[in-house]
Amino acid sequence: AQKVTQAQTEISVVEKEDVTLDCVYETRDTTYYLFWYKQPPSGELVFLIRRNSFDEQNEISGRYSWNFQKSTSSFNFTITASQVVDSAVYFCALSEGDSNYQLIWGAGTKLIIKP
């Protein structure tokens, strides 16, 4: 069955520390897409990245980086030198054919960055 697991319910770190948010997915499809979204305290959902299953190259965008590993079915998100503004709930999601391409969401990880 299709599933996305974000095992870390809440993470708290001190500003400037690096932090990694884990995302593990399950799918039988060979073609699928993975996403990360950020939900700051204001409540809106902000798209961060989309990755397809054929592209395992790691992605870096400023202080954000993503590590996609098909061998472990993981798509982890790292924030380098965290800042207070990074405090948010982060969601990982999966889209694939068996679920009619609906987005399957993880439960989210609440990230608290302390000054």
Added chain:
Amino acid sequence: DADVTQTPRNRITKTGKRIMLECSQTKGHDRMYWYRQDPGLGLRLIYYSFDVKDINKGEISDGYSVSRQAQAKFSLSLESAIPNQTALYFCATRRGRNTEAFFGQGTRLTVV
């Protein structure tokens, strides 16, 4: 102006009342979605629509109905609200089946 607009942003209603949440978008996307967010549960799909004549139930459609009035408008109704429908509701659009979703700012609904 936001690409995906939800109204109202906040609403308190009484048990048994009918309530409609509205969503409009300027992105020109055919695919529109209604999600519900509860703490610790992520987002759950209520209904989705691929065009004006195509409406589909999601995983938690019971107690909800929708109307796709135009390509740009997709409304969600609670026919008889109950307290366990208290949640944050999001409307979203997608350009294609594997593309990212764009979300409205959410409607916080409280049923008392």
